[in-house]
Amino acid sequence: MSKRREFIKKAAFVSTAAMLPGALSSCMRKENRSGALSSKKFKWKLTTAWPPNFPVFGSQAVEFAERVGEMSGGRLEIKPYAGGELVPAMESFDAVKQGNVEMVHSASYYWVGKEPAAVFFSGLPFGMNAPQTAAWFRYGGGQELWTELYNRHGLLGFPAGNTSGQMGGWFKKEIKSVDDFKGLKMRIPGFGGKVMAKLGANALLFPGGELYTNLERGVLDALEWVGPYHDYKMGFHRIAPFYYYPGWQEPGSSIEFIINKKAFEELPEDLKNIVLDAMVASDARFTSEMLAKNGEYLEVIKKDKSVKLLQFPEEILEKLREKTKEVLNEMISADPFSKKVYESYRKFHSLTYELYNIAERNYPPI
Ligand code: CA
Numbered sequence: 423m424s425k426r427r428e429f430i431k432k433a434a435f436v437s438t439a440a441m442l443p444g445a446l447s448s449c450m451r452k453e454n455r456s457g458a459l460s461s462k463k464f465k466w467k468l469t470t471a472w473p474p475n476f477p478v479f480g481s482q483a484v485e486f487a488e489r490v491g492e493m494s495g496g497r498l499e500i501k502p503y504a505g506g507e508l509v510p511a512m513e514s515f516d517a518v519k520q521g522n523v524e525m526v527h528s529a530s531y532y533w534v535g536k537e538p539a540a541v542f543f544s545g546l547p548f549g550m551n552a553p554q555t556a557a558w559f560r561y562g563g564g565q566e567l568w569t570e571l572y573n574r575h576g577l578l579g580f581p582a583g584n585t586s587g588q589m590g591g592w593f594k595k596e597i598k599s600v601d602d603f604k605g606l607k608m609r610i611p612g613f614g615g616k617v618m619a620k621l622g623a624n625a626l627l628f629p630g631g632e633l634y635t636n637l638e639r640g641v642l643d644a645l646e647w648v649g650p651y652h653d654y655k656m657g658f659h660r661i662a663p664f665y666y667y668p669g670w671q672e673p674g675s676s677i678e679f680i681i682n683k684k685a686f687e688e689l690p691e692d693l694k695n696i697v698l699d700a701m702v703a704s705d706a707r708f709t710s711e712m713l714a715k716n717g718e719y720l721e722v723i724k725k726d727k728s729v730k731l732l733q734f735p736e737e738i739l740e741k742l743r744e745k746t747k748e749v750l751n752e753m754i755s756a757d758p759f760s761k762k763v764y765e766s767y768r769k770f771h772s773l774t775y776e777l778y779n780i781a782e783r784n785y786p787p788i
Pocket residue numbers: 588646647648672
């Protein structure tokens with residue numbers, strides 16, 4: 423074989439391997455051809471960032487654990503815990519890092535205080551939607567960057583589902599101009615909160631269980647939560663009837679699995695593959711369930727005469743977009759890794775934006 427052909431052959435092999443679904447690339451997902459299965463049993467703890475019995479988020483984590491148990495014939499038993507049961511939700515990153523639990527089900531933007539770039543593995547305001555984000559992880563280099571970032575902490579991060587586009591939130595008063603955000607006490611976490619603060623809002627953060635009471639008592643004037651299903655079940659419409667869309671702050675927030683790398687590496691190859699593929703399946707189930715439930719509950723909300731469903735005026739969205747860009751620029755100029763991830767994220771967003779613009783349309787039913 424000529425040197426050139428040999429080179430091409432090698433290059434083709436390398437690029438194919440690099441393009442295999444992110445973490446499922448050849449370096450991590452190894453074939454188990456020996457046929458011999460170790461009978462050694464493993465017991466893992468999976469803590470979540472969700473309150474007990476939290477629909478979809480919590481229930482999908484439980485289902486993931488059950489499926490791994492079944493697929494492994496009981497050789498890998500994963501016991502799920504709600505946030506606060508074993509460790510407080512916001513301490514779960516440290517718990518898995520220290521090896522007190524082997525796995526976490528959460529959202530990477532909770533960890534921006536430790537690693538600002540973690541936000542990209544959840545999503546950005548005015549960023550990519552659910553399918554774009556999933557494709558970036560698996561075929562656009564996102565997973566490799568995520569692996570590089572979490573490796574600093576001896577951890578592995580993987581997608582666990584996507585909420586898809588969220589709603590803009592519940593407001594006690596109608597929002598007519600950007601001036602209405604001045605002094606507004608709103609529960610809006612993370613990146614979106616920083617954007618709102620630039621418009622003079624008081625961005626606050628409370629655990630889910632305190633939101634209704636704080637809205638009722640006037641500690642909050644407004645809040646954003648998730649989408650029609652989770653929002654309506656919380657009963658926010660009884661206090662703050664103006665329900666705005668779109669959820670510019672979270673157009674496609676990805677949920678994550680975190681695994682302690684050392685614990686993962688201790689597993690035999692077949693169990694590693696079971697965990698990897700069970701996460702992909704869980705990711706798909708989560709995203710589908712969210713869409714189905716939100717579609718169903720938007721209908722319920724539209725029929726509820728106490729809710730005023732409104733779109734944010736275009737000039738407000740423009741202003742929010744402008745401030746998002748400011749927050750983003752501050753972030754990438756302060757943290758080189760954030761800049762690196764943003765470049766990859768933006769490139770993929772741009773490519774898929776063009777495709778969506780011409781080929782993808784949300785048709786009405788025929
Ligand atoms: Ca939200």
